[in-house]
Amino acid sequence: MNIADQDVNGSETIFHKFVGQSLKLDGGGELWEPVIAYRQFGTLNEAKTNVVLVCHALSLDQHTTGFNPTTDKPGWWSNLIGPGRAIDTDKYFVICQNVIGGCSGSTGPASEDPKTGKVYGLDFPVITIGDMVRAQSLLIDALEIPDLFCVIGGSMGGMQTLQWAAAFGDRVFSAIPIATAARHSSQNIAFHEVGRQAIIADNKWHGGKYHEHNEIPSKGLAVARMAAHVTYLSEGALHRKFGRNLQDREALSFGFDADFQIESYLRHQGMTFVDRFDANSYLYITRAMDYFDIASDHDGSLTNAFLGSQTRFCVVSFTSDWLFPTHESISVVRALNAAGANVSFVEIDTDKGHDAFLLDEPEMFDTLSGFIRSCADSRGLTNLVRNQKQETP
Amino acid sequence: MVDPRSKASGNISTARVDLEIIANLVPEGSRVLDIGCNSGDLLDLLVRRRGVDGRGLELSQEGVNNCVSKGLSVVQGNADTDLSYYPDNGFDFVILSQTLQATQKPADVLQEMSRIGKKLIVSIPNFGHWSIRLALLLGGRMPETKTLDAHWYDTANIHLCTLIDFVELCKDLELEIEHTITLSRERVNQKSGAPNKLDNLFAELGVFVIHRNES
Numbered sequence: 001m002n003i004a005d006q007d008v009n010g011s012e013t014i015f016h017k018f019v020g021q022s023l024k025l026d027g028g029g030e031l032w033e034p035v036i037a038y039r040q041f042g043t044l045n046e047a048k049t050n051v052v053l054v055c056h057a058l059s060l061d062q063h064t065t066g067f068n069p070t071t072d073k074p075g076w077w078s079n080l081i082g083p084g085r086a087i088d089t090d091k092y093f094v095i096c097q098n099v100i101g102g103c104s105g106s107t108g109p110a111s112e113d114p115k116t117g118k119v120y121g122l123d124f125p126v127i128t129i130g131d132m133v134r135a136q137s138l139l140i141d142a143l144e145i146p147d148l149f150c151v152i153g154g155s156m157g158g159m160q161t162l163q164w165a166a167a168f169g170d171r172v173f174s175a176i177p178i179a180t181a182a183r184h185s186s187q188n189i190a191f192h193e194v195g196r197q198a199i200i201a202d203n204k205w206h207g208g209k210y211h212e213h214n215e216i217p218s219k220g221l222a223v224a225r226m227a228a229h230v231t232y233l234s235e236g237a238l239h240r241k242f243g244r245n246l247q248d249r250e251a252l253s254f255g256f257d258a259d260f261q262i263e264s265y266l267r268h269q270g271m272t273f274v275d276r277f278d279a280n281s282y283l284y285i286t287r288a289m290d291y292f293d294i295a296s297d298h299d300g301s302l303t304n305a306f307l308g309s310q311t312r313f314c315v316v317s318f319t320s321d322w323l324f325p326t327h328e329s330i331s332v333v334r335a336l337n338a339a340g341a342n343v344s345f346v347e348i349d350t351d352k353g354h355d356a357f358l359l360d361e362p363e364m365f366d367t368l369s370g371f372i373r374s375c376a377d378s379r380g381l382t383n384l385v386r387n388q389k390q391e392t393p
Numbered sequence: 394m395v396d397p398r399s400k401a402s403g404n405i406s407t408a409r410v411d412l413e414i415i416a417n418l419v420p421e422g423s424r425v426l427d428i429g430c431n432s433g434d435l436l437d438l439l440v441r442r443r444g445v446d447g448r449g450l451e452l453s454q455e456g457v458n459n460c461v462s463k464g465l466s467v468v469q470g471n472a473d474t475d476l477s478y479y480p481d482n483g484f485d486f487v488i489l490s491q492t493l494q495a496t497q498k499p500a501d502v503l504q505e506m507s508r509i510g511k512k513l514i515v516s517i518p519n520f521g522h523w524s525i526r527l528a529l530l531l532g533g534r535m536p537e538t539k540t541l542d543a544h545w546y547d548t549a550n551i552h553l554c555t556l557i558d559f560v561e562l563c564k565d566l567e568l569e570i571e572h573t574i575t576l577s578r579e580r581v582n583q584k585s586g587a588p589n590k591l592d593n594l595f596a597e598l599g600v601f602v603i604h605r606n607e608s
Contacts, residue, residue, distance in 0.1 A: 333468050337479050337480075338478050338480055342448070343466060344466045345470075346461050347454055349454065363458060366462040367462050370461055370462030371464065374463075
């Protein structure tokens with residue numbers, strides 16, 4: 001895969017600043033002159049009908065495929081996106097934007113407030129998934145793209161995908177929400193609260209003003225990541241991978257070192273996360289997910305959110321995902337059916353838990369390839385694309 | 394759960410003829426829901442040949458995944474429990490092909506179908522066929538045939554009926570049978586209205602086009 005990723009034709013991160021503009025927020029405030037960091041892959045066709053918008057999950061970024069200069073690794077969805085893959089960059093023009101509130105180039109709590117010249121910190125307004133999607137739509141406007149052939153995302157990216165379909169349905173030809181839900185469950189809010197409290201309890205957080213002290217609440221953020229990471233896996237996957245195996249030792253230490261491989265693995269996950277993620281961003285983005293509830297924006301009815309929708313949906317869940325269990329996807333599917341929308345729903349049998357959406361799941365790739373191909377057919381994209389390819393020497 | 398139609402694999406030609414007949418009953422461009430669509434053979438036929446706006450509901454995840462990777466709009470679900478989530482008159486045709494006998498509550502399923510669809514197409518294997526009657530009469534054991542070849546204790550077909558039984562159920566549910574197509578050794582017989590006692594003796598399979606009795 002690593003070698004193939006050198007072949008993905010795409011841009012480095014592009015920073016788009018909305019000069020003289022502000023982004024209105026669900027919380028009532030607004031964000032002045034926001035910046036959106038994004039990457040694009042493949043080629044935009046003349047009719048601008050081949051755009052695929054990829055929405056990222058909580059801890060990810062715009063480096064969806066190609067090479068990620070921050071991690072020195074291929075993009076997080078390079079098994080799905082690239083030449084000849086399910087989202088074929090020889091056919092489609094792929095855009096992935098870092099969400100607002102994020103810390104990979106888009107405006108977030110670690111950015112400078114253009115009005116004060118100081119880092120926002122906790123002065124950054126609380127944002128919602130709706131705000132993230134509205135910001136994305138502004139960039140799509142700025143790029144003069146009328147509508148999107150496909151919006152796809154997993155986990156929080158799936159929430160954005162559903163929000164796109166609910167708020168901008170006429171601009172979304174097809175939508176693929178994966179391992180996600182139309183609202184954040186109580187259990188998920190609970191896990192996020194554990195993470196947030198771990199960050200807030202770290203002395204180095206300094207009431208959110210750690211930038212002024214040149215410190216990072218790295219221990220709190222690492223604990224938040226460790227707890228969250230467990231929710232991304234499954235009991236089966238953990239046991240298969242680590243069992244009760246000991247880490248670099250023959251016997252138990254009768255102390256609190258990382259005796260077990262799983263402890264060492266989690267500590268490593270926590271430590272590497274703090275190098276690439278901002279603690280305040282973690283607070284803001286988890287909050288946005290907690291606030292997410294599409295039905296509440298539509299008189300308590302999820303069906304209302306999708307009435308008259310012309311979007312073609314493909315909902316995907318995983319059997320061992322206990323963070324966004326299949327029944328959450330089924331609720332979405334039932335609402336879409338009740339709204340008379342065109343929906344497919346596939347549950348993939350895997351023991352890899354929530355993270356399965358990022359992993360090598362051939363059944364998921366087959367499903368997505370078939371769905372995207374049939375959407376391309378019904379949008380008349382196939383001929384267009386084929387002609388283009390023939391012109392290429 | 395066992396797919397009721399996997400047991401029909403011994404008689405592929407009959408199974409295929411069944412699908413062909415149903416496909417020909419559906420006008421081009423209709424909105425269609427295929428309940429128990431299996432791996433999407435019928436739906437594929439309808440979408441590609443008849444240009445219908447087709448959706449499917451299928452119990453087995455394997456079947457669903459096959460359908461979706463073929464580009465068909467299919468969701469995983471159960472005919473007994475999930476039809477209630479579909480809106481009234483959402484479809485021109487709701488199809489149930491050799492699946493009714495495997496549902497928990499056939500009457501409820503038919504009623505839900507008639508709420509969702511303007512017309513229903515239902516096909517059922519005929520348990521009144523002479524060979525089945527003869528097998529029970531002479532053998533004294535639960536009949537097993539080419540199309541119904543599972544033992545009584547492991548069959549998914551828990552609600553088998555004869556063509557006449559089905560006609561009676563339709564009457565009770567105030568559903569009107571517009572016409573019937575019966576199949577016997579690839580001989581196709583069409584008639585308007587319900588089948589008679591002779592059809593009930595000689596048909597292996599019945600395909601019914603049904604609508605709600607609005608009076």
